[in-house]
Amino acid sequence: MAEIELIEAFRNAGQDQVFRFFDELSPAEQAALLAEAAEIDLAEVARLKRELIDAAGDGAVDLEGLEPAPYESRPESGGDAAVWAEAFKLGEKVLRAGRVGMFTVAGGQGTRLGFDGPKGTFPITPVRSATLFQVFAEKIAAAGKRYGRILPWLIMTSHQNHAATESFFEENNYWGLDPSQVRFFRQGRMPALDEAGKIMLASKGSIAMSPDGHGGSLRALERSGSLDWLESLGVDTISYFQVDNALVRCVDPAFIGWHLDRQSEMSSKMVPKAYAGEKVGHFCRQRDRTVVVEYSDLPAAMQEETDDAGALRFIAGSIAIHVLDREFVRRLAIGGADVALPFHLARKKIPTIDSAGNPVKPTEPNGIKLEMFVFDALPFARNPVIIETPRQDDFSPVKNAEGVDSPATCQADLLRQYARWANAEGAALNLDESGLPSVTFEVAPSFGYDEPSFADSWRGRAAPISLEDQTVLS
Numbered sequence: 023m024a025e026i027e028l029i030e031a032f033r034n035a036g037q038d039q040v041f042r043f044f045d046e047l048s049p050a051e052q053a054a055l056l057a058e059a060a061e062i063d064l065a066e067v068a069r070l071k072r073e074l075i076d077a078a079g080d081g082a083v084d085l086e087g088l089e090p091a092p093y094e095s096r097p098e099s100g101g102d103a104a105v106w107a108e109a110f111k112l113g114e115k116v117l118r119a120g121r122v123g124m125f126t127v128a129g130g131q132g133t134r135l136g137f138d139g140p141k142g143t144f145p146i147t148p149v150r151s152a153t154l155f156q157v158f159a160e161k162i163a164a165a166g167k168r169y170g171r172i173l174p175w176l177i178m179t180s181h182q183n184h185a186a187t188e189s190f191f192e193e194n195n196y197w198g199l200d201p202s203q204v205r206f207f208r209q210g211r212m213p214a215l216d217e218a219g220k221i222m223l224a225s226k227g228s229i230a231m232s233p234d235g236h237g238g239s240l241r242a243l244e245r246s247g248s249l250d251w252l253e254s255l256g257v258d259t260i261s262y263f264q265v266d267n268a269l270v271r272c273v274d275p276a277f278i279g280w281h282l283d284r285q286s287e288m289s290s291k292m293v294p295k296a297y298a299g300e301k302v303g304h305f306c307r308q309r310d311r312t313v314v315v316e317y318s319d320l321p322a323a324m325q326e327e328t329d330d331a332g333a334l335r336f337i338a339g340s341i342a343i344h345v346l347d348r349e350f351v352r353r354l355a356i357g358g359a360d361v362a363l364p365f366h367l368a369r370k371k372i373p374t375i376d377s378a379g380n381p382v383k384p385t386e387p388n389g390i391k392l393e394m395f396v397f398d399a400l401p402f403a404r405n406p407v408i409i410e411t412p413r414q415d416d417f418s419p420v421k422n423a424e425g426v427d428s429p430a431t432c433q434a435d436l437l438r439q440y441a442r443w444a445n446a447e448g449a450a451l452n453l454d455e456s457g458l459p460s461v462t463f464e465v466a467p468s469f470g471y472d473e474p475s476f477a478d479s480w481r482g483r484a485a486p487i488s489l490e491d492q493t494v495l496s
Contacts, residue, residue, distance in 0.1 A: 028059055035064040036220075043226035043379055051227035058229045062213055062221070070392060071219030074367045083319040084308075090336050091305035091312050093292050093408040094280060101410070106276055112283055113275030116259065117169040123257040124162055124173060124272050125346075127239050127396075128155075128187065128265035129180030129209045136423045140183040142265045143190050146420060148433045149464035149494050154420070155190065157268050159197040160467035165273035168475060173273070174255055175204045176248050178239050181231075184208050207246035210234045212365075212392040214372045222374045222389050225381075230372050230389070236264070236342070237363045237394025244355030252348055260351065262344040262396070268432050269418040269439065270343060271411075271472055277345055280409050287350035288403035292338040293413040298326045302339035303397060305408050312406045314340050314397035338408060340397060341417045354399055361402050363394045414438060414457075415473075434458060440465045443476040449489055463489050466496035 029041050040059060044052060095101035116122060130141040137144050142158075145151035152160070159175075166173045179187045188206055196204060213221040214230040222230040239262075243249050252260070259278060263270045271277075281289035292305055299322070303314040317325070320336065327335040353361055372389035374382050382388075400406050411417070418435035421427040434456075441451050441459040452460040470476025479495075480487065487495070 025056055028056060031064060032059060035068060037064065037067070040221050040223065040229060042223075042377075046379075047227045055227050055229070058231060061211055061231070062229075067213065067215070067219070067221065070365055070367075071215065074365065074392075075215070075217065075219050075390065083315065085315075085321070085324070087308050088313075088315065088324075089307045091307045091338055091408055093305065093338050093410055096410045096412065099410060109279030109283060110276040111279065113277065113279035114169065116278055116282060117165070117171065117173075117273070117275060120171045120256055122173065122259045122261060122273070122278060123176060123252050123255070124158075125176040125178070125239075125243070125260050125262045126158060126265050126272075127178050127209075127236050127262070129178060129183065129233055130265065131183060134422060135420065135429065140179070140187045140190065141420075142177075142187065144420065144429070146268050146429060146432055146436075147464055148437055148462050149492055150466070152466075154265055154268055155187075156194065156197050157467065158265075158272060159199055161272055161471040163198050164467045164471045164475065172200060172203050174252065174257060175199070176243070176252075176260075177204065177206050178209050178242055179206055180209050180233055181211065205248055205251060207242060207248055210238045210242050210245070212238075214370075214374075214389045214391055216389050222372060224373060225375060226379050230374055232391050233393070235366070235393025235395055237396045237398055239396060240346075240351050240363065240394075240399060241355040241357075243351055249348055249352050249355070258348045260346040260348060262342075262346055264342050264419075266420045267341075267343075267417060268420065269414075269416055269435055271416055273471070274416075277343075277409060277411075280407050281345040284405050284407045286345075286403065286405045286407045287347040288399055289345040289407040289409070290397070290400070291341055291343040291411040291416060292408050293341055293411060293417055294337050295334055295339045296413075298322075298334060300339060302341065304336045305338040305340055306336065311401040312403070312408070313401055314395075338410075341411075342396070343411070343416065344396065346399075350399075350403060354402060363398050365392045365394055367392055414442070436464075437462065443470060443473055444480070444489060446473070447477060447480040449487070451489060459489075461489060461491045461493070463491070463493040464495070466494060469495040 032040050097103035097106055128142045132139055132141045132144050142155040143153050145153050162173050162175055211231040212234045216222055224230040263272050301317045303316050304320055306313050306315050329335050367390045369387040370391050371384045371387055376382050418432045419427045420432045438457040445451055469479045
């Protein structure tokens with residue numbers, strides 16, 4: 023859209039304040055502002071104003087008819103071991119056929135970790151200090167070697183960290199991956215709105231923009247051409263995970279097998295909640311649809327409900343690990359009257375400027391940010407499947423600098439996993455009550471990225487393996 027047409031479109035939409043200071047800007051500043059404005063779908067902004075601001079209700083979540091969602095239990099929890107074995111075989115078959123691609127949502131910065139850089143560049147392993155990106159790259163490379171396929175990897179960045187992420191991969195030679203199998207693209211953004219639905223400015227020459235949430239990753243896949251890229255490679259199944267979870271099995275044959283056997287469009291992993299108030303979303307069923315209800319939206323009384331055996335009723339915790347059908351993602355991304363992810367609003371303190379162009383640093387929420395959640399795709403999916411996964415094998419997020427979900431807890435969980443694998447093969451490591459070994463060592467994904475691949479490598483070594491402090495198996 024030409025400059026004059028774009029400015030006129032904003033004026034006609036009642037958003038002419040965006041260009042209030044346009045004539046004061048340098049040509050470079052004008053170009054930058056126009057580029058930001060071109061990202062905005064004015065019709066979508068107008069619709070969201072009507073639906074989320076003008077017609078806002080009391081904000082209460084609809085709980086009518088809400089029940090715990092069914093899920094497939096692990097064999098050790100009572101599930102059918104033979105069915106799980108068949109799912110694993112099917113997943114391996116599909117991986118060997120080259121039908122699976124990986125997708126990492128990696129738009130965040132390491133700010134909460136006290137780290138200056140993309141979160142994926144944060145060092146996390148106990149001996150090598152391998153970064154999150156390196157861990158995933160090595161897992162994908164090892165799985166590709168195991169299944170005789172180059173596995174494509176999509177990485178969604180943000181405007182804030184895109185250049186730094188690409189540079190980090192280049193500086194590290196993609197950890198042995200072929201650069202052609204890795205595709206980067208930016209997450210979409212949405213403008214902040216004031217309570218009147220007006221687009222807010224961050225400065226005279228910039229709009230207050232923010233990422234559109236992890237749900238925005240689905241339409242970003244389409245808009246970036248990434249779905250077409252996957253289709254050209256023969257990939258129809260997408261393994262979705264977030265960058266802050268070093269423990270994730272990003273290539274999980276059993277999970278992929280469940281998804282395809284049930285002809286599911288979107289499948290999810292759950293972990294049994296550790297306690298009633300754990301801060302995870304809840305997989306539920308409502309009006310014959312699978313939904314996720316956030317911990318903050320489910321009343322404490324419901325979170326604490328138990329069944330006849332004394333177990334929590336709403337026990338299935340969401341950990342943001344999914345398998346998605348490519349064409350389902352495309353259908354959602356294109357949208358329509360009956361298939362569209364909803365936006366959620368959050369009132370935030372948004373730095374802005376006043377009508378004279380002076381900076382305003384609010385002390386109270388002064389604006390609205392708009393975002394989508396990926397789990398909101400579940401109600402639209404045909405045959406959604408939820409499978410149980412052991413927390414110790416799939417979920418150890420790195421969110422906080424200290425305490426729960428911190429680098430320290432993640433490193434400890436990695437060590438416990440290495441020790442379990444090794445002791446299952448007869449290593450006889452001494453463990454404390456929590457399962458931590460007495461020595462600090464590391465298993466590189468090239469040696470084992472999951473328990474079966476670790477077992478194959480261990481048993482394939484001609485000489486006995488000695489695990490000492492600072493040992494790295496690779």
